[in-house]
Amino acid sequence: MIWATILMALREIRRNTLRSILTMLGVVIGVGAVIALVSVGRGATAKVTEDIGKLGKNLLTVTAGTFSRGGGGAGISSQPLRIDDANAIRREILGVDAVAAAAASSAQVVYGNSNQRTSITGSDNAFFEVRGYTLDKGRLFSRAETQSGSAACIIGATVRSNLFQKADPIGSTIRVGSIACQVVGLLVAKGQAGMGQDQDDLVVMPMRAVQRRITGNDNIQSIFVAAKEGEGTGVVAERLRGLLRQRRHRGAGLDDDFTIRDMAEIAETVTGASTALTALLGAIAAVSLVVGGIGIMNIMLVSVTERTREIGIRLAIGAFGSEVMLQFLLEAIVLSTMGGIIGICLGLVGSYFAANALTLPFVLAPDIVALAFVFSALVGVVFGYLPARKAANLDPIEALRHE
Amino acid sequence: MTTDSSTSPARALIELSQVHKHYGEGESEVRALDGIDLRIERGEFVAIMGSSGSGKSTCMNILGCLDRPTAGDYHLADVLVTELPGDGLTMLRRHYIGFVFQGFNLLARTSALENVELPLVYRRIPRAEREERALKALAMVGLEDRVDHAPSQLSGGQQQRVAIARALVTEPDILMADEPTGNLDSARTEEVMELLQQLNRERGITIVMVTHEPDVAAFARRNIVFRDGRILSDTVVGGGA
Numbered sequence: 001m002i003w004a005t006i007l008m009a010l011r012e013i014r015r016n017t018l019r020s021i022l023t024m025l026g027v028v029i030g031v032g033a034v035i036a037l038v039s040v041g042r043g044a045t046a047k048v049t050e051d052i053g054k055l056g057k058n059l060l061t062v063t064a065g066t067f068s069r070g071g072g073g074a075g076i077s078s079q080p081l082r083i084d085d086a087n088a089i090r091r092e093i094l095g096v097d098a099v100a101a102a103a104a105s106s107a108q109v110v111y112g113n114s115n116q117r118t119s120i121t122g123s124d125n126a127f128f129e130v131r132g133y134t135l136d137k138g139r140l141f142s143r144a145e146t147q148s149g150s151a152a153c154i155i156g157a158t159v160r161s162n163l164f165q166k167a168d169p170i171g172s173t174i175r176v177g178s179i180a181c182q183v184v185g186l187l188v189a190k191g192q193a194g195m196g197q198d199q200d201d202l203v204v205m206p207m208r209a210v211q212r213r214i215t216g217n218d219n220i221q222s223i224f225v226a227a228k229e230g231e232g233t234g235v236v237a238e239r240l241r242g243l244l245r246q247r248r249h250r251g252a253g254l255d256d257d258f259t260i261r262d263m264a265e266i267a268e269t270v271t272g273a274s275t276a277l278t279a280l281l282g283a284i285a286a287v288s289l290v291v292g293g294i295g296i297m298n299i300m301l302v303s304v305t306e307r308t309r310e311i312g313i314r315l316a317i318g319a320f321g322s323e324v325m326l327q328f329l330l331e332a333i334v335l336s337t338m339g340g341i342i343g344i345c346l347g348l349v350g351s352y353f354a355a356n357a358l359t360l361p362f363v364l365a366p367d368i369v370a371l372a373f374v375f376s377a378l379v380g381v382v383f384g385y386l387p388a389r390k391a392a393n394l395d396p397i398e399a400l401r402h403e
Numbered sequence: 404m405t406t407d408s409s410t411s412p413a414r415a416l417i418e419l420s421q422v423h424k425h426y427g428e429g430e431s432e433v434r435a436l437d438g439i440d441l442r443i444e445r446g447e448f449v450a451i452m453g454s455s456g457s458g459k460s461t462c463m464n465i466l467g468c469l470d471r472p473t474a475g476d477y478h479l480a481d482v483l484v485t486e487l488p489g490d491g492l493t494m495l496r497r498h499y500i501g502f503v504f505q506g507f508n509l510l511a512r513t514s515a516l517e518n519v520e521l522p523l524v525y526r527r528i529p530r531a532e533r534e535e536r537a538l539k540a541l542a543m544v545g546l547e548d549r550v551d552h553a554p555s556q557l558s559g560g561q562q563q564r565v566a567i568a569r570a571l572v573t574e575p576d577i578l579m580a581d582e583p584t585g586n587l588d589s590a591r592t593e594e595v596m597e598l599l600q601q602l603n604r605e606r607g608i609t610i611v612m613v614t615h616e617p618d619v620a621a622f623a624r625r626n627i628v629f630r631d632g633r634i635l636s637d638t639v640v641g642g643g644a
Contacts, residue, residue, distance in 0.1 A: 004524055015512055313508045316469060317522040317569070318497025320490060396469050400508060 002326075009331040013338075020335060023299040026292025027339030027379060028346065031372045033285035035347025036354065038368045041278025043351075043360035045271050050361075052267040054132065054190050054199065058097070058227040059263040060237050062089075062244065066259050078248075078257035080219035083207070085247060089223060093239050095231035100126035103210045104221040107177035109203055111163040118159050119202050120176060122210025122220075128154075128187070130224040138170040138185035141206055145184075149208025151176075154185035156200035176203060179213050233264045282368070286375075292339065293379035300332050300387035311391050312399025325392035332384020333377055340376025344369055414481050416576060416609055417443040417466060422475035424461050424632075435461040436472065437632035445576070448603040448610045450620035453629030460581065462629065463613045467500055467579040468492045480576060497525060501570025505582035507562040509554040509569075515541060516550040519569045526573065540568040544598060560591035567598060571608070578602070580612040584619050596622040 013020040062085075065078045086101035103122035108115055121127065125140045138154070145152045153176065160169050169183045190199040211218050227236040237260050244258055304311070314324055348364070355362040424436040435458045443449055453459040464470035465477060468484060471492075477484040480499055484492065496502075501522075509518045519537040528536070541550055544564040554562050563583060570578055580599065584592040600622055602608050612623060620626050621640065628635040 004530075008524075309508060310510055313510065314521070314525075315493075316467075316496065316502050316508075318493060318525045318573075320493050320525075323525060397464055400504065 002330075005323075005327050005330050006334065008327060009334045012331055013334060019299065023296055024335055024339035024342065026295035027289060027336050027376050028292070028343040030285065030287075030289030030292040031340045031343025031376050032347035032350060033288055034282050034372050035344055035365075035368060036351040037281040037285050038278055039348070039351035039363055039365050040354050040358070040360065041274065041281055042363040042365055043355045043358075045274040045278065046363055047360050048270050048274055049267055051192065052263055052270065058229065058231075058233050059130065060225040060227060060233060060240060061261040061263070062223040062225065062240065063221065063259050063261070064257070066256060081221070081223060081258070082218070083220060085244065086220065086223045088243060088247060089225060089240065092243055093225075093236065095228045095236045095239070097226040097228045098126045098130045099226075100124065100130045100224045101207065101220045102127060102222045102224065103207050103215055103219065105210060105215045107203075107214060108175075109159060109163065110175040111169075111172065114163045114165075116159065116162045118156075120210055120214055121202055121204045122207035122214075123204060124207060127204060127224065130226045133190065134188045136186045136188040137168070138183070140185060146206045147208075149206045149212055151179050151181040151209055151213070152184045152206065153181045154187060154204045155183055156187050156202045157189035158198055158201040159203055160186055176205070177214050179209075181205065181209075233262050237262050289375065289379060293336065293383040296332055296336055296380065297383035297386060300328065300384055301390065303331075304328065304387045304391045307391075308394065308399045308402040311394050312396050312402065315394065315396035316400060321392035324394075325388045328388035328391045329381065329384045332388065333380035336380030336383070337373070337377045340373050340379075343376065344372055347372075414478055415442040416445045416480060417441070417611075418476075418478040419462075419465075420476045422462075422465065422472045422477060424458075424465065424470070425473045434632045436465070439475070439632075439634060441627070441634065443609065443611065445609055446603070446607045447625055448600070448623045449612065449625045449627060450623035451611065451613045451627050451629060452615060452617070452620050453635075454615065457629040458632040459613050459615075459629045461632075463579060463581055463611070466577075466611055467502060468495045497522070498573070499576045501573060501575035501578045503563070503566050503570050503578065503580040503583045505585035507554065507559075507566045507586070509562055509565055511555065512553055514551050514553055515546060515557070515565045515568075518554070518565055519572050522569060522573045536572055537568070540572040541565070543571060543602075544568045558591070559587050560594050563587065563591070563595050564598065567595070567602075571602070576609060578608050578610045580610060582614055583612060584614070584616070592619065 062081065064081050081101070083101055086099050089096065090099040100123050105120045105122075106117060107120050108117050124146045128134070128140065135154075136157070140154070141152060144150070153174070155163075155169060155174075163169070163174060164172070169186055171183065173180050173182050175181070187200065192198060207220070225236070225240065227233045240260055241256065245256065248257060250257060311324055315321070348369075352362050354360075419439050419441040422436055422439045423434065426433045426435060437458075439458075439462060451459045451462060461470070465472050468479065469492075472485060475485070479495060482495065484495065487495070510521070516534065516537050519540050520533045523533040523536060538547065538550065541547055544567050546561060546564055546568065549557060549561060549565075554565070557565065563586075567578075567583075578599070583599070584595055587595060596619060599610055599612070603610050610623070612619075614620050623640065625637070625639050627637045
């Protein structure tokens, strides 16, 4: 009986093709919008998570000074970090995989007719490990280079393409600020980080070279710490904090005068915000689904009035009110479910192209697809009920007399 | 063929006793039926006549189990209709009664075959049997070559014959025809009435027909005339035409 009634509903829908399509459109748009927004939102979340991952896994970054909440914090002129701090961390903190101290500056780099301004990082080979850079060509720094601070440099892919275009940079000598420096290595491109900064726009030199010949002091700007896999970054960060407070003589009651950034924590925060935003957008789109449902109810009410005679005939020849009700209810459900299926297809296609246009990964969200399908059927039940009940309660005599 | 309800021991197919149907209340009360006693036996062909407002349509609605009397008893095939719940009326319509209306009342944009199948759908007859029976019913009314035509592609007489096939497909005990020729010209009228006569004669189907045209009523074998909610006369006529 249900199956026969569904066939009857399908025939009724085909009989009024244009009207049926227009009726479905509300649900199509609602479901499509939910699917598209949630898919794109999840893609964005995945992208952000991936980008933060690129900065380095389990990465903790220590810098001097604070980004304080209050106005007072900015005023603290904190003492800079020293290489001893990095050594102490390496020696004393449990759960640390690698530590790299970095002296940072920026300078004009020149090769032939090409030049650009880029960031100069003074560190050692641990820097590449901690920050997740791998060597494309050439070699890492030799022990002698690191110890003596000779003018060797390893360049990022952006610097390479700016200065050398397609040419092989290894062995060439570039000018960094005022010093001549031989290129010994080229890094594999990492792409953009989450905040849009280019991670390949850098020149790395031995720390002593940078300190002695570019910054002119022995300060270091950051200490990058890679926590061991499986060791919570939060726990390691706490240990770091204790050590640094002690080394920098921050007694009880004094705030930290340094900052430890935990990439995992940042990733979590950003992902959380992105997920919340996705949910919000999805909820807004869901409102249009409800509007689509009201559209279905409207047309079904018109249809019941239009087909009053038909309902009268059905009742007179032996249909129960409940059978007429089922027929109209199924018509509404078939309409809304078909709208839902079309909406799911359009939403997926739309989000696929949107993801490509926004260079986001395309994320198929099966849970949302299933939810949208169930919800669209539910829209049919809820908004089809009233018209169906109206049809079922018609008096056959009155209905047959209806013009 | 006229029978006296008080003397017959067995119940007739249709028995009305002191049936009233009142609309409105108090001053504005209208007595559409005012104490009707009526027996119709199996196999009869009855024409109910009367001017508009005489109560003949109201009587028809009650006989067809589309409406309930305000007072009185109605027995249809030994079932006391007046005491059945709403779904019970539907069940009686489904199993005992076939309807033919003045306006044909076929489903538009639906083939003759599907129109005729419709009552069987509600009886949950499987598809293949449904089609077979519908084709048989259409053959009975002489439309076997029009099964795929929609009502708009058929003449009025043909549409009414489809409607008769739809009424017959369930093999009902009673055919209720409400002004079956009201929308037809005289040639089509004759065609449809001869069909009804033939069905009554050859298949023994009980037919109750409402009409206000005496020459249509002449096709029946018994004429009942209503006036002001009462039966004015009840006569056996030739019915041979």
